[in-house]
Amino acid sequence: MILNMQYTIKQLADTAGISVRTLHYYDEIGLLSPEYRTESGYRYYGEESALKLQQILFFRELGFSLEEIKKIITNPDFDIRQALVSHRELLQKRAAKIQELLLTIEKTMKKLKGETTMSIKDYYQGFSDAQIEEYRQEVKQRWGERTLAESESKALGMGKEKFAALQLEGAKIFQAIADNMSKGHDSPEIQELVGKWRQWLENYHHYSIEA
Numbered sequence: 397m398i399l400n401m402q403y404t405i406k407q408l409a410d411t412a413g414i415s416v417r418t419l420h421y422y423d424e425i426g427l428l429s430p431e432y433r434t435e436s437g438y439r440y441y442g443e444e445s446a447l448k449l450q451q452i453l454f455f456r457e458l459g460f461s462l463e464e465i466k467k468i469i470t471n472p473d474f475d476i477r478q479a480l481v482s483h484r485e486l487l488q489k490r491a492a493k494i495q496e497l498l499l500t501i502e503k504t505m506k507k508l509k510g511e512t513t514m515s516i517k518d519y520y521q522g523f524s525d526a527q528i529e530e531y532r533q534e535v536k537q538r539w540g541e542r543t544l545a546e547s548e549s550k551a552l553g554m555g556k557e558k559f560a561a562l563q564l565e566g567a568k569i570f571q572a573i574a575d576n577m578s579k580g581h582d583s584p585e586i587q588e589l590v591g592k593w594r595q596w597l598e599n600y601h602h603y604s605i606e607a
Contacts, residue, residue, distance in 0.1 A: 402431075402440045402441070402442055403440065403441045403442070403445075403446065404438065404439070404440060404441075405419050405420075405430070405438075405439045405440075405441070408441045408445070408446060408449065411446075412446075412449055412450075412453065413578070414453075414578060414579070415579070415580070418580060419439075419449075422449075422452070422462075423439070425462065425466070426466065427452065427462060427465065427466050427469075428445060428448055428449055428452060429445075430445065431444065431445055447476070448469065451465075451469055451476065451479060452465055452469070453578060454479075454483045455468065455469075456577065456578060457487075457577070457578065458483070458486055458487075458490075493522060496521060496522035497521075497522040497567065499521065499522070500518070500519070500520075500521040500522050500567075501564055501567055501568075503518060503521070504519065504563065504564050505564065508561060508564075519563060562596070565596060566593075566596050569589060569592050569593050569596055570593070572589050573586065573589045573590070573593065576589065
């Protein structure tokens, strides 16, 4: 049952852990509008809006674009109960994958401390062969076979320990980006992390700003 409660835009933003600016933007693009406005322009949201915002944030967390989310939740056939079941299944799969990647990070850290040994295959535990090949083909398609060859040659030439350390550093940056994506791609936090990511990529190949 949805209770008849009202929240100011700031109350809803603070509770959801997002910015007021984000809610303004969602309103502008017709993704999430307040349930009513006062004559002076103040926005008020009810429980239905709060539940809808939860769905938006779930879809954002799962990598959907705002345009895709709008199409999904405005579809007459959209069923929030079915959506929650799907969210749970996808997040459980993601949690299992992240757990495996975290285990790889722990193993790599122990390897760098000389506490254990690892094979090259162990470096990629948690990444499927299909994912690795998909990434190689994407690099090849976007920036050419020469770029791919140079990047892989550079990686192979840096030695196991340096390569493992760089992989660990990259994983931390990537995880930090994922953890902060709900703040919006143009947030200062994300932009700073993207800068670190681009700097990290220079270890393998020089990319232009456009690339």
